[in-house]
Amino acid sequence: MIPLSWFLILSAALFSIGLFGVLSRKNAVAILLGIELMLNAVNINLVSFWRYGDVSQMAGQVFAIIVFAVAASEVAVGLALVISVYRRRNTVIADELDLMKW
Amino acid sequence: MTAMQIFFLITGLVILGSALMVVTTRNLIHAALWLIVTLFGVAVLYAILNASFLAVVQVVVYIGAIAILFIFAVMLTRKEMRDRGPQLNTGWWLNAIIALLTFGGLFWMLQGWNGFSKTAADFPSGYDAVGQLGKALISPDAFVLPFEVASVLLLAALVGSVYLAFNRK
Amino acid sequence: MTTETLIWLIPLPPVLAFFLIVLFTNRNKALSHTVAVGAAFLSWLGAMIVFGNSIFKPDLGKAPFASSLNWIPTADTWLKIGVQVDPLSAVVLFFVAWTVLMIFLYSVGYHNYGQPAGDHDHPGLPPHGATDEHGHAVPSIEPMYSRFFAFISLFAFGMFTLVLSDNLLTLFAGWEIMGLCSYLLIGFWYGKESARNAAVKAFMTTRVGDVFMLLGIAFLYSATGSLSYRDIFQPQVLHALASVPTPIFGLSAAGLIGLLLFIGTVGKSAQFPLHVWLPDAMEGPTPVSAMIHAATMVSAGVYMVIRMFPLISLDPKTMTIIAIIGTFTAIFAATIAVAQNDIKRVLAYSTISQLGFMIAALGVGAYAAAAFHLVTHAFFKALLFLGSGSVIHGMEHGVLHTGDHSVDPQNMFNMGGLRRKMPITFWTFLIGGFALSGFPLLTAGFWSKDEILADAFSNGHLIVFITLAVAAFLTAFYTMRQITLTFLGEPRTKEAEHAHETSWTMTAPLVILAGFAISAGWVGIPQDFLGLHLNPSWFHEFVGSTLAAMPEATPFSWVAFGTSLLVALGGLFFGWLVYRNVAAPEQDKLQIPLLKNKYYFDEIYNFLLIKPSYWFAETFVYQWVDKGLIDGILHFFGKAANVIGSVVRKYIDLWFINQTVGDGTAHITQWVGKNLRPIQSGRIQQYMLVSLIVLLAIAGLLYYLLVIV
Numbered sequence A: 001m002i003p004l005s006w007f008l009i010l011s012a013a014l015f016s017i018g019l020f021g022v023l024s025r026k027n028a029v030a031i032l033l034g035i036e037l038m039l040n041a042v043n044i045n046l047v048s049f050w051r052y053g054d055v056s057q058m059a060g061q062v063f064a065i066i067v068f069a070v071a072a073s074e075v076a077v078g079l080a081l082v083i084s085v086y087r088r089r090n091t092v093i094a095d096e097l098d099l100m101k102w
Numbered sequence B: 001m002t003a004m005q006i007f008f009l010i011t012g013l014v015i016l017g018s019a020l021m022v023v024t025t026r027n028l029i030h031a032a033l034w035l036i037v038t039l040f041g042v043a044v045l046y047a048i049l050n051a052s053f054l055a056v057v058q059v060v061v062y063i064g065a066i067a068i069l070f071i072f073a074v075m076l077t078r079k080e081m082r083d084r085g086p087q088l089n090t091g092w093w094l095n096a097i098i099a100l101l102t103f104g105g106l107f108w109m110l111q112g113w114n115g116f117s118k119t120a121a122d123f124p125s126g127y128d129a130v131g132q133l134g135k136a137l138i139s140p141d142a143f144v145l146p147f148e149v150a151s152v153l154l155l156a157a158l159v160g161s162v163y164l165a166f167n168r169k
Numbered sequence C: 001m002t003t004e005t006l007i008w009l010i011p012l013p014p015v016l017a018f019f020l021i022v023l024f025t026n027r028n029k030a031l032s033h034t035v036a037v038g039a040a041f042l043s044w045l046g047a048m049i050v051f052g053n054s055i056f057k058p059d060l061g062k063a064p065f066a067s068s069l070n071w072i073p074t075a076d077t078w079l080k081i082g083v084q085v086d087p088l089s090a091v092v093l094f095f096v097a098w099t100v101l102m103i104f105l106y107s108v109g110y111h112n113y114g115q116p117a118g119d120h121d122h123p124g125l126p127p128h129g130a131t132d133e134h135g136h137a138v139p140s141i142e143p144m145y146s147r148f149f150a151f152i153s154l155f156a157f158g159m160f161t162l163v164l165s166d167n168l169l170t171l172f173a174g175w176e177i178m179g180l181c182s183y184l185l186i187g188f189w190y191g192k193e194s195a196r197n198a199a200v201k202a203f204m205t206t207r208v209g210d211v212f213m214l215l216g217i218a219f220l221y222s223a224t225g226s227l228s229y230r231d232i233f234q235p236q237v238l239h240a241l242a243s244v245p246t247p248i249f250g251l252s253a254a255g256l257i258g259l260l261l262f263i264g265t266v267g268k269s270a271q272f273p274l275h276v277w278l279p280d281a282m283e284g285p286t287p288v289s290a291m292i293h294a295a296t297m298v299s300a301g302v303y304m305v306i307r308m309f310p311l312i313s314l315d316p317k318t319m320t321i322i323a324i325i326g327t328f329t330a331i332f333a334a335t336i337a338v339a340q341n342d343i344k345r346v347l348a349y350s351t352i353s354q355l356g357f358m359i360a361a362l363g364v365g366a367y368a369a370a371a372f373h374l375v376t377h378a379f380f381k382a383l384l385f386l387g388s389g390s391v392i393h394g395m396e397h398g399v400l401h402t403g404d405h406s407v408d409p410q411n412m413f414n415m416g417g418l419r420r421k422m423p424i425t426f427w428t429f430l431i432g433g434f435a436l437s438g439f440p441l442l443t444a445g446f447w448s449k450d451e452i453l454a455d456a457f458s459n460g461h462l463i464v465f466i467t468l469a470v471a472a473f474l475t476a477f478y479t480m481r482q483i484t485l486t487f488l489g490e491p492r493t494k495e496a497e498h499a500h501e502t503s504w505t506m507t508a509p510l511v512i513l514a515g516f517a518i519s520a521g522w523v524g525i526p527q528d529f530l531g532l533h534l535n536p537s538w539f540h541e542f543v544g545s546t547l548a549a550m551p552e553a554t555p556f557s558w559v560a561f562g563t564s565l566l567v568a569l570g571g572l573f574f575g576w577l578v579y580r581n582v583a584a585p586e587q588d589k590l591q592i593p594l595l596k597n598k599y600y601f602d603e604i605y606n607f608l609l610i611k612p613s614y615w616f617a618e619t620f621v622y623q624w625v626d627k628g629l630i631d632g633i634l635h636f637f638g639k640a641a642n643v644i645g646s647v648v649r650k651y652i653d654l655w656f657i658n659q660t661v662g663d664g665t666a667h668i669t670q671w672v673g674k675n676l677r678p679i680q681s682g683r684i685q686q687y688m689l690v691s692l693i694v695l696l697a698i699a700g701l702l703y704y705l706l707v708i709v
Helices: A004-024 A028-052 A059-088 B001-024 B028-048 B052-076 B092-111 B130-136 B144-165 C003-009 C012-023 C027-056 C087-112 C145-164 C168-186 C193-225 C235-243 C253-267 C277-283 C286-295 C297-307 C316-338 C343-363 C367-402 C423-437 C442-457 C461-485 C502-522 C538-544 C558-579 C598-679 C686-707
Strands: C063-072 C079-087
Touching: A004 B092, A004 C686, A028 A059, A028 B028, A028 B052, A028 C235, A028 C502, A059 B052, A059 B130, A059 B144, B001 B028, B001 C079, B001 C558, B028 C087, B028 C235, B052 B130, B052 C686, B092 C686, B130 B144, C003 C012, C003 C027, C003 C063, C003 C079, C003 C558, C012 C027, C012 C145, C027 C063, C027 C087, C027 C145, C027 C193, C027 C253, C079 C145, C079 C168, C079 C235, C079 C343, C087 C145, C087 C367, C087 C461, C087 C502, C087 C538, C145 C168, C145 C286, C145 C297, C145 C461, C168 C193, C168 C277, C168 C286, C168 C297, C193 C235, C193 C253, C193 C277, C235 C253, C253 C297, C277 C286, C277 C343, C286 C297, C286 C343, C286 C367, C297 C343, C297 C367, C316 C343, C316 C367, C316 C461, C316 C598, C343 C367, C343 C442, C367 C502, C423 C461, C423 C558, C442 C461, C442 C558, C461 C558, C502 C538, C558 C686
Parallel strands: none
Antiparallel strands: C063 C079
16 A cells, blocks of 8 residues: 555655754754654654564664654753753854854 | 555645745744644654554644643744744755755665565554553563663753753842 | 213213203202213213223224114114214314313303392393392392203203214204204393394304205215215215216215205304304303304314215315305404404404314315314313403403493403403413414414414415415404403403402313413424424324325425414514504594494395395285185185075075974964864854765765675
8 A cells, every 4th residue: 555665755855854944944943843853754764664564563663752752852951952042142043152163 | 546545645745844834934933833733744644654652642742742842932032023034044055955965865775775665564453552562661671671761861851951941030 | 881881971961960950950059050060070071081092092093982873763774873983073072071161160150159149130131230248239140040051061962962973863963952052042141132133043044054964964865875974984985976966066966965064064163154143142141152152063063074074075166165165254254353342252253263264274175284273273262252251250340349330341442451450361361362363382273273374375275375364364463452452451441440350160261271272282283393303293193094094294384384473473463553552442443334244244134034034924924825815715614604504594494494394384284273163163053064964975975885886
């Protein structure tokens, strides 16, 4: 019915879109949005490989769950950072947060 | 073209379209909301893939927690109600090319794989995928350790984010 | 001990005395003069013993006492050092030993031994007088007393070496030692500039002669391979030398060698034209004048010519040159002597003249006569010099007494009437003066001078005869002039009035030498004197036996005898006649400027030779060559090194190494760093972009390498 390739192509496209968002958006929060998209693409990949492989092997789903947890924690910490930075620097434009330059 | 395929195509379009909107829209609130749409679409995709537990967890965790968190963050970090100026960096076309290249590369690599076009095996009836998932998550010779570590990670993230975002007044 | 060993030992005591005085006894004046006079006495003793052995040895000429040692190795032969006593050296040794001892003894008194040290005497200047406890000015002792004795001891050593040597090398060694000592002793009072100049002049002038003599010795050595007399005087060697012609003046080898050796004598014995040093040498103390100019050094020159007579007589041209120079010098010096006012200068020119006599005698072949005159001249000239020293001492006493130091104690016109004040000096000086003049029969000078004149006359050298006769007349004349002005008449100055006789150490030698001045001539009375048949002249027989062929005894000639009688007595009489009434230089008609100024020879030499030499040394060599050329080259090298150094510094060191390599590396590093820094912009999207691009690139590369290849 649905070939695996469709899922894989979909996840690749989603990943690319997320990548584009990460690279192009000015706002730091928007960058994190792009990261979320990428993580979702990964999850789609994992689950589709689970489904199209041996279903009794739970590794795919478990991995996806772990990714969920990681994504959640990462978003939490990232947004906390953004908020903290916003409080200090009064900006969330990623380009303006360049104190770690030379 | 079976019904599932059509259904899949619609879901896919929704996902990709809303993802595009996420990364291009000016208004960040809109972007967060488009993200919710994307996440919904991904949940539907999980359901197509018979990963029912994950579909629900997606909705609950991602949409219910993460997207809300995003909206909170956007609201907390706005200088005024409207976003002004372009939202994309000046070299965004280069980034687009890179994204396309990435996609092209991934596609090209995958299509060389002989398992690329295989179809799904039938889902065994009566197979309790969720129960098996639960068992896998807590049995010591399966994945209990990553599971516990993930919870520690969540604890660390919790503590960290609270500490970072704490407003000392 | 054999006679040969004793001969080796004769020169030793004086040289030991020299070293002892210089090293050890310099401070102790009494010890120094004891050492010196003792050494002279030991040498005298040895010499007398040797002389005694020599007279009684038969055929001494054929078999002399001889001994030699190998000294300097040269290729496959040796240069030797050795002694030889044949009749000639025996008689010369006799008079050298006597005169040296007398002069040493005299020096003790001359330098005022026993007197207090001077008030302001400096070493280097003549002693100037001291004040004794009564406040009188008295003569003071010479500050450099020991040094004087050291030098004259060395001088005696040189003379003994020369006389006793058996080869030209040892003779030359003694010759040069005496040259050195004459320099040291003429310049004894080195604080006086005139003394310094005189010392240099003496040394330089004799050096000119010595150079030619050395050339002659070298020529002789290369021609014959030996310098020893016995080897040279072999008949075949002499014959060979006489037959080899040389390109110079057409002389044979023997003649050229003889001429070169003779030039050494011209320098050393102050013949014309190298006579200029001897009058100036009167700057030295009087014992030095006696020693150098009477007894020893100038006699050495004549001795050498007599010694080399067999060689020199081979070439008639050389003999002619020698005769001409000798005769000319004799008359030339005699004419100058009549115009001199300094008592020592008269004697100096007299010495030059008498040496001219001897040389002329050798030039005409009068071997024994020349030797005879050498011996007698040594005695009476030494006597005259020592006597003049005694006179000067007496006059200085007068100067100290009156305190008027502007009066020259040596000027004869300040003297007069000293016969009463200094009787011993007067009588001995008179005997010496008569001997010099040739007072007949009683004095030694008569016999020797007569023999020379007889020899010249009978061998047909009439020009020589007449010139020497005129010179003899002048000799008597100026001698009597000297005696009259000094001793006869009345004292002309207060200083002369206060003169008195000198100590026994000075008068005893005078008496002894006067004895010799009288008696030395009697050993040489010719065989047929006045037509009487006497024994052959002992001197002629003895000394003549030195030659391979005994020279003939000169036949007695009434003409020669009469001439010499006439010139001697005539000269003495005229001298007394003219000068008994002369009291001041203005009255002296013979004060001709040309004669007084020695025919201006010093001025001529100064202009012709001295000034150009100074110019050459000072300007040419020093300024132009040394400072200009050589220093210029060195400065050039210095400047070139400087330039090279600065170029290296500027272009290689500063530019290349500092800037390009040194600072360049730093700049490049800085530039690279500065340009790489912007990569770290702090903007995370840029980081991500860069890392993605790199990731894509690496993925592509790996895919290419792993899959396609």
